[in-house]
Amino acid sequence: MKHSDDDGGRQAAAHAGHAAAGHALGRALREWSPRRRGFLGVVLATSLLTACAPSGTGEGIPNAGTLVIADKEQPASLDPAQVSATDIGSNAVFNVYDRLVDIPAKSSDLVPSLAVEVPTTDNGLISKDGLTYTFPLRKDVKFHDGSPLTADSVKYSWERVMEMNLPESGADRMAKIRQMTALDDHTFQVALSEPDGSFLRSIAASPLASVVNPAVVEKNGGVVAGQPNPWMTRNIASSGPYKLKEWVSGAHLSFEINEDYWGQPARLPVLLKVAVAEQATELQAKAADIISMSADRVATVRGQSDITVDTSTPGLQLNQLGFNMKIDPSSLPKGDDIPADFFQDVRVRKAFNYTFPYNDYIAGVLSGFAERAGFVLPKGMFGHDPNAGMYNTDLSMAEKLFRESGWWDRGFTMSILVDGTAAPFNGAALALKDAIEKLNPKFHVQVLSVPETTFDKMMAEDPIPAAMWSYTSPGLTAPADYAADQAHPDGKWGQVGGFRNGYSDPDRVAALCEEASTSPDPDRQAKLYGELSKLQYDEAMWIITAQESLPMAHGNWVTGVTSNPLWPRPSLRWALYDKPAKPSAR
Incomplete structure (x- = not known):
């Protein structure tokens, strides 16, 4: 592998053409479809495997001395240069x-x-032109074999991702990197x-950018x-808080604590069980510590005195109804009678937003495991700007806007495309x-509930053969x-939905x-996103129906349980969790 400082970077790909976006959409829909199968998160559970668990003495504490995590799946890889964002290996x-x-x-x-400061323009670690990022590194970090982690280690790790360029890893996110330099042992540039502007969040903080031990990789x-790299797929070359003890395919992965970790050490060793089917049952039997579960299973554990159910963590996906602002009336389902510019009228889009029964939808369809979203x-x-605005159900406003736009007396029939599964x-x-339809008997909506494969195919057509989705x-x-x-008028959904026909000022x-x-x-970014969010609200570009939560249940004998939707799924951080000497009382 070459390590020259003047290695050429890759140029970012230009926006794809409209036709290409249409073909890519079907793939994108499949990639981001976990909830379409009814999941709000990957289900985790914990139980004790005595032969693998380190010794522990906490009397009365289930699975004492070990945090055992059970999952329905098995990681496809533990290699930062290979693991997919949708693989549970990404969380590992x-x-x-x-x-x-x-x-x-x-x-x-x-x-x-590993960096002692987060680069900013204020501290001088980001250049004024936004092109150069400098990372001063800690000087006390060692890999698991005792060798020091240096700026060359970081450079090797990132160049390795780019050279391997595995599609599942998302290596193309590094396309804007032109050059990497180890200025000295503890300064990476x-x-x-x-x-x-998203470089630090989408690259530097992602699993993709994890730092590997060059000597171990080169040896294997x-x-x-x-x-x-087959060896790296099933092993680790890390400086982190855990060492991989073993990986038994189809059974478990066990991780021991790195006692020489430079930062806050992990509290418990971890046993990650795979191919576990009955997670809720294990939690109820106190053979499980934590489960991140689907909403329809929460009722099976809610109300038990020794179990806490936490629904406070929001998922980062918004349930939404989309407007087709470039309708081809000849391609609409039989019975639809709306014109091509129906949803190009912001008054119509707002009227639909004011009609949707948000609270009833959350309480009923989503069983309460969601919140309103803007x-x-x-x-x-x-x-995220909590003050950007969100629509509430207001049938008087809906009627007013439908009258102003001329549709109240005229009436209409329109369609919504949906994956019926x-x-x-x-x-x-x-x-x-x-x-x-309750608002006005002259209004009619056809719900086109189709199989998943048909939905993907229809959503990839240009234009979409339905009024909404x-x-x-x-x-x-x-x-x-x-x-x-x-939001971008020329982005993926901007092209699919015809946003340029809906925005009053698409160039803005x-x-x-x-x-x-x-x-x-x-x-500056936060201010711009706040302005963008307010504009999207004013233009009513979507109906944002809800932001679903990521329900998590845990035994009261586990402390420090927290989650963050920005962490890779299932959004857990093992090192924070602990078990006290005695179980907690409710």
């Missing part, structure tokens, strides 16, 4: 490796980790080809361009249908990516998205 990588900066519990702000297969960034993400999305479509926003964590996807929206995505100043 997040827990066992270190990165330059970190995401703490209960916050979207970045904090130092990155030069970008163009400003990228090294780096081959375009190819995974535009355009979800709660829990940097840049996904209860949250099907429920939203039916809730809107019921509310609209019911789905969810993608599982993104960087606000720049979210704004580009959900594009400028806001692009400045926010390139500004290195987080305060």
